[in-house]
Amino acid sequence: MTDIAIIGAGMAGLVCAQRLTQAGYSVLVVEKSRGLGGRLATRRLYGTWADHGACYLKPKGELFRNFVQLLCDRHILEVWADATQANSEPRYIAPAGMSAIAKFLAPGLQIELNQRVTAIHPTPQNSWCLTLETNAELTAKALVLAIPAPQALTLLAPLGADVLGREFIDNLSSVEFYPSVSAIAGYSATSAALPSWKDRKFTDDPVLGWIGLDSSKRPHPQQPVFVLQSSAKFAQLHLETPDLQPVGKDMLQTAAQRLALPWLEQPEWMQVHRWRYAFPSRPWKNPVLSATSAIPLVCCGDWCGGYLAEDAMISGLAASGEINHYLRQLPLPNMDFLKFFT
Template structure:
């Protein structure tokens, strides 16, 4: 019996779990993937790295500024670049704002690894179903990988549950429960923009080298962003220069149900080569990742979503009240506050939870 089971090890889930863990609750995180971070994702390819999800942090609010400063002090983050912008029918131009972008040279998932310190996490464990009992929630698991260890059972029992996953995924788990019809109706109202991310490797001898590190596209029907991912790395590894190309939402929708994304990847690189560097169309290798729930296009409009059952169950994520990492973190903290209110009302660390992690 766990006090709280948190489904999803993205930023919202990790922030929520840290709040509750530091308050003394017995917390377990269940994550369907092999790594932490959700859309703060890094993939190892051909002896090098590629950040194919969130490519940088741009702190705005007080909590994110505090978080970024802490990560910089610990040499996890460093300043990267101010994006160039490519407007329709125009050449590269200076960005409309001068805000710094921060990246993790060891891969952006280093941010999630920092947030996950001290937490119990079962990886490669997908929650298939959830059942409501008088005194506990019963979560049925499916091992998503053969790497799942033998001492992880097929069920988890918890007094409270947090679903820190995209709203459609939470809906798929909760929809069979007739007691949660109101919550499911609210989950159905949330909508997302999709995105395709292409990770492409090139010979380091190619010329000309780019005179930019990242380019944001404005009003482009195909491209949203192109980043020279290798420029983030303090120490180069492997024999390739890596670029990450992210699609527009409209382009991603065309390929959302396609089983083979290679053609879409080459189409994105061809468009990038027209706008930026001719050789971008001819990589040595590429991989394409489909982000079905990349950006909330119709958020919930509140910090978290709580159920009306007599056992605590809360949904959270950046789709609740705000986009990106900052919104996810605030939503996770709000979910922890709501769970704690319904349980034992312990003293939570609030924004101070970051300092507690740093001391571990």
């Protein structure tokens, strides 16, 4: 029996877990993937790595700016300089990949990777029992779901309104997401001259949403690597497409035409990833969404109050406060990350 189980090891889940662990609770984080970070995702491939989820951070609030500054001081983040955007607000990238942010948040936490939760039910002992894909079970006095709302709904809907509350189920059901397809493409080091820009955003394009020269983030890139993100409309068309390679080729062909860079159509290698829940199109209005169950249960994530990594962090902090309120009400670490992680 652990005090708190957290499903999801993205920004929200890790921040929540770290704060509750430092307060003195026993916390177990369960993550279905083999790595940390959620959409702070870095894929290692062909002797390099690339960010195929969130590609940079652009802090807005003071709390997140302090966190970003801390990561810069630790040489985890740095400014992504681009002469074509000299007058814009700074954007921050991780030379070692965006998943380095999640790794920074993880020390001291008990995390089980490659563990998919398949069912949740209350026990007579007034705790939550989580069944894993391996048929193993774990129990906790409180539960945090730090995953996209539709995934949380899949796990929670079988419990019904009698356990969780009709309003909670309706609110969770109201959250909707846009999908996205990310294509990572590597090119010969002797490819035609690289563009002067680091990235380009496409507005109202039927196929593309964004393209970035991912290798410009790396300290000693061996070859040019681009990351392309599709439009939501294009991703929706291919939500159930089994083979995504032709989808990635369509994206490269479109980018080659839009940017007048014909060699973009001929990568040395390419990998494609589908994000079924990429960006909240209808987020929940508050930082957390709490059930009215007898046993504490809270949902959090970037879909609570926004859609960015910054919103995920704020939501994770709010979830830690909510869970603490339901349990022993221990003194929580200061929400200022400059103190929180020193």
